[in-house]
Amino acid sequence: MTPLWQPTNDQIDTSQMADFARFVSRDASLQNLPSYQSLYDWSIDDSAAFWSSVWDYSGVIGERGSDRVVTNGEQMPGASWFPDAKLNFAENLLRRRDDGIALVGLLENGERKTLSYAQLHCEVAALAGALRSFDVRPGDRVGGFLPNIPETIAAMLATTAIGAVWTSCSPDFGFQGVMDRFGQARPKVLFAANTYLYNGRYHDCREKVVQLAQAVDGLEQVVMIESHQEQRSSIAIRNEHSYAQLLDRHSDQPSMVFERFDFDHPLYIMYSSGTTGVPKCIVHGTGGTLIQHLKEHRLHCDLREDDVFFYFTTCGWMMWNWLASGLASGVTLVLYDGSPFSDDGRILLDAIDREGISVFGTSAKYLSALEKSGLVPSDTHDLSSLRAVLSTGSPLSHESFDYVYRAFKQDLLLASIAGGTDIISCFVGGSPTLPVYPGQIQCRGLGMAVEFWDDAGRSLGIGEKGELVCVKPFPSMPIGFWNDEEGVSYHRAYFDRFDNVWCHGDYGELTAEGGVIIHGRSDAVLNPGGVRIGTAEIYRQVEKLEEVSESLVIGQDWQGDVRVVLFVVLKERSILNEPLQDAIRQTIRSNTTPRHVPAKIIQVPEIPRTLSGKIVELAVRNVVHGRAVINQDAMANPEALAHFKDLVDLRE
Numbered sequence: 001m002t003p004l005w006q007p008t009n010d011q012i013d014t015s016q017m018a019d020f021a022r023f024v025s026r027d028a029s030l031q032n033l034p035s036y037q038s039l040y041d042w043s044i045d046d047s048a049a050f051w052s053s054v055w056d057y058s059g060v061i062g063e064r065g066s067d068r069v070v071t072n073g074e075q076m077p078g079a080s081w082f083p084d085a086k087l088n089f090a091e092n093l094l095r096r097r098d099d100g101i102a103l104v105g106l107l108e109n110g111e112r113k114t115l116s117y118a119q120l121h122c123e124v125a126a127l128a129g130a131l132r133s134f135d136v137r138p139g140d141r142v143g144g145f146l147p148n149i150p151e152t153i154a155a156m157l158a159t160t161a162i163g164a165v166w167t168s169c170s171p172d173f174g175f176q177g178v179m180d181r182f183g184q185a186r187p188k189v190l191f192a193a194n195t196y197l198y199n200g201r202y203h204d205c206r207e208k209v210v211q212l213a214q215a216v217d218g219l220e221q222v223v224m225i226e227s228h229q230e231q232r233s234s235i236a237i238r239n240e241h242s243y244a245q246l247l248d249r250h251s252d253q254p255s256m257v258f259e260r261f262d263f264d265h266p267l268y269i270m271y272s273s274g275t276t277g278v279p280k281c282i283v284h285g286t287g288g289t290l291i292q293h294l295k296e297h298r299l300h301c302d303l304r305e306d307d308v309f310f311y312f313t314t315c316g317w318m319m320w321n322w323l324a325s326g327l328a329s330g331v332t333l334v335l336y337d338g339s340p341f342s343d344d345g346r347i348l349l350d351a352i353d354r355e356g357i358s359v360f361g362t363s364a365k366y367l368s369a370l371e372k373s374g375l376v377p378s379d380t381h382d383l384s385s386l387r388a389v390l391s392t393g394s395p396l397s398h399e400s401f402d403y404v405y406r407a408f409k410q411d412l413l414l415a416s417i418a419g420g421t422d423i424i425s426c427f428v429g430g431s432p433t434l435p436v437y438p439g440q441i442q443c444r445g446l447g448m449a450v451e452f453w454d455d456a457g458r459s460l461g462i463g464e465k466g467e468l469v470c471v472k473p474f475p476s477m478p479i480g481f482w483n484d485e486e487g488v489s490y491h492r493a494y495f496d497r498f499d500n501v502w503c504h505g506d507y508g509e510l511t512a513e514g515g516v517i518i519h520g521r522s523d524a525v526l527n528p529g530g531v532r533i534g535t536a537e538i539y540r541q542v543e544k545l546e547e548v549s550e551s552l553v554i555g556q557d558w559q560g561d562v563r564v565v566l567f568v569v570l571k572e573r574s575i576l577n578e579p580l581q582d583a584i585r586q587t588i589r590s591n592t593t594p595r596h597v598p599a600k601i602i603q604v605p606e607i608p609r610t611l612s613g614k615i616v617e618l619a620v621r622n623v624v625h626g627r628a629v630i631n632q633d634a635m636a637n638p639e640a641l642a643h644f645k646d647l648v649d650l651r652e
Contacts, residue, residue, distance in 0.1 A: 062087025108338025138163030177633030
């Protein structure tokens with residue numbers, strides 16, 4: 001294949017990935033590691049030496065305690081990384097104390113706020129003092145029901161600075177969706193915003209906060225961030241405190257003294273999507289999260305102090321936690337809260353130029369929507385600061401790869417990345433030293449022993465599709481699930497299918513170029529005639545058509561087999577007539593196989609999604625088969641499920 005982008009020799013040589021290879025090659029016991037593949041192989045074959053080198057190279061602040069890097073290093077679960085180490089997460093993220101800009105907060109209405117590293121340090125110290133005054137102790141939980149604003153980052157850092165555990169949901173969650181999460185984690189203190197702005201509309205949060213204050217067992221204090229005060233309601237909240245007043249009250253706090261905790265000290269409680277049951281409460285540890293993010297940011301994204309780093313995310317998605325860790329590399333974080341399509345889709349493009357964003361993170365959905373809208377950013381924006389675009393959330397199609405290089409700029413690293421909340425990081429992603437091929441994720445992440453297996457547990461070769469597994473432990477594995485003392489639920493989630501092997505639930509393949517293609521979630525894989533088909537294979541073909549805005553595909557049980565059913569959302573003034581159906585089927589047949597061709601094509605007005613923007617194929621499949629869909633509060637638009645119920649076309 002011809003690459004869409006190839007780094008120059010100078011770009012390769014000056015990258016931190018190449019510098020890290022030189023760093024570890026100084027060890028006399030190592031041969032020179034001239035290629036990414038050789039570096040990757042070493043990181044898997046000698047994982048203890050690799051992660052020890054990441055600690056040293058990235059300058060983790062803390063005490064190693066001994067030379068032990070991992071114990072029970074062949075056990076999943078059971079491996080313990082840096083068992084004698086002591087460190088503090090917030091101390092590592094606040095290593096800068098100067099006047100350089102740490103945070104830029106942007107709102108949809110044009111409001112802008114900045115905090116320097118010195119100011120952020122002072123704000124965190126004050127909030128940590130406030131939390132201590134509330135008798136928050138190490139291991140206690142602190143919740144955030146907040147937009148993506150600078151105060152959210154400060155509250156998280158204050159929480160982790162004192163060894164408490166941070167857990168968050170975005171304010172667009174319904175009450176039951178928040179209760180399904182915070183009701184399990186039981187935060188002692190809740191940070192919340194009175195309102196948030198999205199798509200030109202103010203949304204009052206106070207009523208939900210009142211309900212949470214009454215319903216969450218163990219919740220003692222509520223700290224309210226007052227924004228858009230003209231929009232706020234006057235509903236009283238039990239034990240309410242003003243964020244601004246708390247800062248004033250504790251502004252005389254001395255410089256932070258960070259207590260250091262075990263490498264596996266709990267840092268975050270994250271949540272699974274909750275669309276197939278009560279959300280799993282996934283507990284991630286301090287050291288594993290930190291060292292994995294440092295590896296991904298410094299080596300795979302080449303983040304440096306002069307970078308301006310942006311990711312479009314909410315506080316209910318792990319990409320917010322991943323973005324926040326960019327502070328450990330000394331970058332400026334740009335936070336945005338609002339619709340990404342505000343101002344006719346130009347608001348985030350304007351931010352690239354205005355803020356000098358160098359690394360721009362987004363979703364495959366956003367890039368596809370920009371292309372469908374006809375926007376050509378290079379015609380309307382300068383984009384000279386931009387050197388990398390990151391994409392996740394769903395597989396990035398060949399067409400979106402082409403669009404970025406055609407419509408943004410050619411000298412650009414486009415890194416499709418994939419992992420998940422389960423590991424709060426990536427299994428596969430980008431590298432500044434590798435070419436970009438259309439439709440491919442560049443590489444497997446260093447230290448991540450990723451393979452693709454068939455149902456019998458056989459490791460598959462290049463171009464063979466199977467389950468994404470990880471065959472060796474890695475530091476950012478969860479330390480467990482909340483309220484799962486025996487580890488039964490944790491084991492069932494990842495290790496039941498293949499003993500001592502992490503089975504992630506993605507379906508994909510390795511490529512001849514050394515990259516990876518993800519074809520979708522394993523539980524959404526279609527199985528007509530016993531042949532497994534990844535949903536992304538169909539989406540890629542369907543969304544080539546100008547008339548199709550987006551699509552969703554499921555397998556419907558039919559006459560003892562499974563038939564492929566495709567739902568499409570069409571652009572305005574487009575009609576799903578017979579010629580368009582023929583065009584869809586012909587496009588799929590010509591570029592895949594006859595088994596990919598849908599038996600039924602049905603137009604719907606919208607596609608249901610999770611709050612993080614992922615389509616919910618399983619929920620639609622349940623509706624089509626007359627089964628209940630639980631936890632609809634985990635969805636951004638649960639009302640869309642009604643479009644799939646009792647469809648006449650699916651009875652014949």
